[in-house]
Amino acid sequence: MKIAIGALIIGFLVLLLLMDRKQMRKVFERLSIYWFRLAFSFLILFTLNVTAGFLGVYVPVNIASGLVITILGIPGVISICTLAFFL
Numbered sequence: 001m002k003i004a005i006g007a008l009i010i011g012f013l014v015l016l017l018l019m020d021r022k023q024m025r026k027v028f029e030r031l032s033i034y035w036f037r038l039a040f041s042f043l044i045l046f047t048l049n050v051t052a053g054f055l056g057v058y059v060p061v062n063i064a065s066g067l068v069i070t071i072l073g074i075p076g077v078i079s080i081c082t083l084a085f086f087l
Contacts, residue, residue: 034070041069044077052084059084 016024045066049059059065059080069076 037070038066041066041076044069045080048077048081048084052081057084 019027042061045059045061049061052059065080068080072079
């Protein structure tokens with residue numbers, strides 16, 4: 001396991017060394033947008049959990065729900081709410 005993690009880190013560092021500045025900037029920009037969307041999706045999940053808790057409905061706040069909302073956006077929020085209300 002340690003060897004695999006070390007190999008991934010070394011591979012990532014070699015990839016960073018082979019990329020030029022424009023490509024690296026574009027990759028980090030896309031990663032920052034993804035992380036912002038992930039953080040915002042957890043904020044949405046938390047507020048949904050608190051507001052739906054008053055109605056007796058439990059909205060799960062976990063990494064899978066966060067990733068669904070991050071990737072799908074508004075349809076992801078609708079699908080999580082639908083699953084929470086009907087299950």
